[in-house]
Amino acid sequence: MQNLKIPGGACASDVNHAQLIDEDNSAFLSLRLWNALAMFDLDPELETGGTLRWLVGGDKGTWPIVDLNGEKVFPAGTTVWAGQHNAEYIGENEVIMYDNVGLGNVSRCLIVSVNESAEVATLVWEHKIDRKSTRLNS
16 A cells, blocks of 8 residues: 555555555545545556545545535535544445544544545534644543
8 A cells, every 4th residue: 555646646654544445445544644535446456556536635635525514615625624533434435533623723523424426525423622632632
């Protein structure tokens, strides 16, 4: 997986979390310094190790993100979460994470749904911490 590439550069030095799914044919990556999440289709025959399926969040994100109530759509390339920790693909096209800063400058736990056919991500649940915390145990 260290050879995986995202448009704009390699991603291996920024991976905060990597998870193999789909019988180890796909890799979910949390790119903390980019404030982004990515999914790759793995292919050991390729020099790059695989192809990018989607990249959501941060200024390199390629899909829009819909807010919790469905009223606001953040355009692709918008930082909706920042410095995420423990991003985990939990199945059913959903990711759960601890968002350090996020919108409104407060920390929160967050679930994001990724719709590959519509090429959009949607915030489906959050629990705000009511303060900015850069540590999970603060």
